[in-house]
Amino acid sequence: MKRNITCIVCPRGCTVTADMQGEIITVTGNACKRGEKHAIAEILHPVRSLTSIVRVSNRRDTMVSVKSAAPIPKEKMFDIMKRIHAASVEAPVKIGDVILADVFGTEIIATKEVR
Amino acid sequence: MTNHDIVIVGGGPAGMAAAVAAYDAGVTDVVILDREQDIGGILRQCIHAGFGLHRLGQELTGPEYADVYKQKVLQRSIRVYYETTVTAVTPEKKVIAQNRDGILQIQAKAVILAMGCRERSRGALNIPGTRPAGVFSAGTAQKFVNCEGYTVGKKVVILGSGDIGLIMARRMTLEGAKVEAVCELMPYSGGLTRNIVQCLEDFDIPLYLSTTVCEIHGEGRLEGVTIAQVDEKRSPIEETKRYIPCDTLLLSVGLIPENELTRTAGIPMDPITSGAIVDEHCQTQIPGIFACGNVLQVHDLVDYVSEEAERAGLGAANLVKNGEKESEYIPTKPGFGVRYVLPQQVNILANEDVSLFLRVTEPFGKVIFTVKSGDCVLATAKRLRAAPGEMEKLNIQADLLKTVKEPITVSLEVVE
Numbered sequence: 001m002k003r004n005i006t007c008i009v010c011p012r013g014c015t016v017t018a019d020m021q022g023e024i025i026t027v028t029g030n031a032c033k034r035g036e037k038h039a040i041a042e043i044l045h046p047v048r049s050l051t052s053i054v055r056v057s058n059r060r061d062t063m064v065s066v067k068s069a070a071p072i073p074k075e076k077m078f079d080i081m082k083r084i085h086a087a088s089v090e091a092p093v094k095i096g097d098v099i100l101a102d103v104f105g106t107e108i109i110a111t112k113e114v115r
Numbered sequence: 116m117t118n119h120d121i122v123i124v125g126g127g128p129a130g131m132a133a134a135v136a137a138y139d140a141g142v143t144d145v146v147i148l149d150r151e152q153d154i155g156g157i158l159r160q161c162i163h164a165g166f167g168l169h170r171l172g173q174e175l176t177g178p179e180y181a182d183v184y185k186q187k188v189l190q191r192s193i194r195v196y197y198e199t200t201v202t203a204v205t206p207e208k209k210v211i212a213q214n215r216d217g218i219l220q221i222q223a224k225a226v227i228l229a230m231g232c233r234e235r236s237r238g239a240l241n242i243p244g245t246r247p248a249g250v251f252s253a254g255t256a257q258k259f260v261n262c263e264g265y266t267v268g269k270k271v272v273i274l275g276s277g278d279i280g281l282i283m284a285r286r287m288t289l290e291g292a293k294v295e296a297v298c299e300l301m302p303y304s305g306g307l308t309r310n311i312v313q314c315l316e317d318f319d320i321p322l323y324l325s326t327t328v329c330e331i332h333g334e335g336r337l338e339g340v341t342i343a344q345v346d347e348k349r350s351p352i353e354e355t356k357r358y359i360p361c362d363t364l365l366l367s368v369g370l371i372p373e374n375e376l377t378r379t380a381g382i383p384m385d386p387i388t389s390g391a392i393v394d395e396h397c398q399t400q401i402p403g404i405f406a407c408g409n410v411l412q413v414h415d416l417v418d419y420v421s422e423e424a425e426r427a428g429l430g431a432a433n434l435v436k437n438g439e440k441e442s443e444y445i446p447t448k449p450g451f452g453v454r455y456v457l458p459q460q461v462n463i464l465a466n467e468d469v470s471l472f473l474r475v476t477e478p479f480g481k482v483i484f485t486v487k488s489g490d491c492v493l494a495t496a497k498r499l500r501a502a503p504g505e506m507e508k509l510n511i512q513a514d515l516l517k518t519v520k521e522p523i524t525v526s527l528e529v530v531e
Contacts (some may be wrong), residue, residue, distance in 0.1 A: 012500065013308030053261055065177075111179050
């Protein structure tokens, strides 16, 4: 299986090809080692940082911005979004408060203070 | 009439960093005037990560980066006037503002302008068609979605592939909308590669380069847009026109430094940056009035905003403490390949290293930047690539500046 990936580790944005034959992955097109590691991660276990918003139930027209404390599996993004959409939180909220626990090995935490 | 040493117009990342720098330099009578309910500026709605990598060594979300500086402001006795809109700044450094308590008049010893940017609108682009609801600037949609929790639309077309457009493509998709296309007038995207990957490729959102929106359709609510490819003159090519049904059009087509107050004060402006003409301490050509952040030049990285604002804060503090410095100004000029250089004038009597900030005119591969004054080379720098969307910084040593007599030009040379 071959995949073309635009590397995002540095601004060069090399087009890297990762070719997976069985267990062996051959990476070409990268200008550095970091790009090779990134391509392998992208083909095996792509992860993303997720940021979104959660409604503050006891304040009008107010949302609190949130993020995944650690990157989450890319294919689970929309599953997690469903949970985020269903969630709400009550003010006061502090930066770092856990809004959703136990999300694929990490948590969804608040990134803004709401008094 | 109240008196304060330093008045800062705007409590976004620039205003906050300038306030902290001025305070820490020994001028503690600093006030910030901000029109919102909380300081933090535009970062409050930029909920995505990627802020502070250079400055803080972390990739924070916008609100978290804002909070770092907000805490610094609150920990010092820097007074903040919230929900206060400045309506005038005079050349004599009088600041007039209004809030719920009425009209505020402050006589300052130094004023720091940090009002940020506004967005270019559909009107400025003159997109033909009807005027239905559903056409937003990307930042307005961002505020509605991220701060107030509105779903601004379900089927979205985005015009402009700068970072704001790309970020909103991802935001809208995650919040349940379908983004049909991102159209970009230029043959290249202005956004960061990581955003092309994580905002478009991740969600299979097509990016149409050399394409624009040439008509808006719909009565009451937007029903669709006509897009078309453009030629070298950036005019739509008739035969390529096609219709995309949608209920929302987001415009990410340029930021304009918000310089109404600056112009009214009679402060000379640079038509290319759309910001004030400043020296290496961000002082405008009216002594005692400084400008920093997006109001001075549109930035890509908030890290550089904080750094620039600290220069302005320091400059203002030094002016208040020591009065005007002895100065002899030499102008800077953009040469080949360079669109603009900041600061536009340098005080060669200052005896300090100076950093020049610039943007290139188009994307380049390997280049060498050269800073010259007449025949004298003041600095050179090699880069593997340079793009208009990535501000460059070049340093000039203090002792080389002492020898300068002619305008300082910054140009580039393409390396094969």
